[in-house]
Amino acid sequence: QTVVTQEPSLTVSPGGTVTLTCASSTGEVTSGFYPNWFQQKPGQAPRPLIYGIGYKHSWTPARFSGSLLGAKAALTLSGVQPEDEAAYYCLLFHGGAWFFGGGTKLTVL
Amino acid sequence: QVQLVQSGAEVTKPGASVRVSCKASGYTFTNFGISWVRQAPGQGLEWLGWINVKNGKTNYAQSLQGRVTMTTDTSTSIAYMELRSLRTDDTAVYYCVRDWDYQWHYWGQGTLVTVSS
Numbered sequence: 001q002t003v004v005t006q007e008p009s010l011t012v013s014p015g016g017t018v019t020l021t022c023a024s025s026t027g028e029v030t031s032g033f034y035p036n037w038f039q040q041k042p043g044q045a046p047r048p049l050i051y052g053i054g055y056k057h058s059w060t061p062a063r064f065s066g067s068l069l070g071a072k073a074a075l076t077l078s079g080v081q082p083e084d085e086a087a088y089y090c091l092l093f094h095g096g097a098w099f100f101g102g103g104t105k106l107t108v109l
Numbered sequence: 110q111v112q113l114v115q116s117g118a119e120v121t122k123p124g125a126s127v128r129v130s131c132k133a134s135g136y137t138f139t140n141f142g143i144s145w146v147r148q149a150p151g152q153g154l155e156w157l158g159w160i161n162v163k164n165g166k167t168n169y170a171q172s173l174q175g176r177v178t179m180t181t182d183t184s185t186s187i188a189y190m191e192l193r194s195l196r197t198d199d200t201a202v203y204y205c206v207r208d209w210d211y212q213w214h215y216w217g218q219g220t221l222v223t224v225s226s
Binding site: 001034036038045046047048051052055057089091093096097098099100101102103 | 144153155211212214216219
């Protein structure tokens with residue numbers, strides 16, 4: 001059973017930059033894990049942001065970007081806005097199954 | 110536009126079964142797969158499984174093997190997720206998601222399933 005680990009919480013100032021990471025218990029995250037990233041605000045369904053490491057959906061703001069950082073998948077927010085305060089989940093594919101990370105609660109303060 | 114509209118909230122008892130539906134519109138139903146995800150109150154997301162709508166092939170999460178069945182009705186563009194032998198810790202919001210080629214694009218609005226005696 002693959003365990004996917006994210007930072008439980010992060011705080012960033014408005015206008016700042018923050019990077020969220022996503023690690024796999026199986027080892028290095030590669031393109032073959034097909035990382036997806038989602039934003040979720042209270043009471044709402046998750047909103048897809050990134051797929052395939054760094055591809056954006058048509059609705060994804062330009063300030064969001066995905067990448068591989070060391071052995072992890074990463075989501076970087078540049079020029080953070082107050083409305084970016086939310087929970088962020090990564091999703092990895094491994095061994096024929098999908099695994100979500102526990103989520104990162106991002107506070108904009 | 111692509112929409113996934115799920116059935117309404119359910120309240121059921123331990124040991125019972127529940128079936129959640131997900132009606133797709135705005136795209137060719139058989140060209141994509143459907144994943145199901147749940148979120149217990151105050152908790153994170155859990156992938157439950159996936160169905161290839163074109164051929165009906167399924168892949169279920171290990172944790173739910175034997176209790177979950179995913180099906181589709183291509184004549185009505187509806188996907189179904191049935192969960193059996195319900196326990197109180199199955200209480201969660203259940204989501205359907207259009208999933209194809211490792212890309213997760215569109216989510217349903219969610220269905221709250223409450224399991225309580």
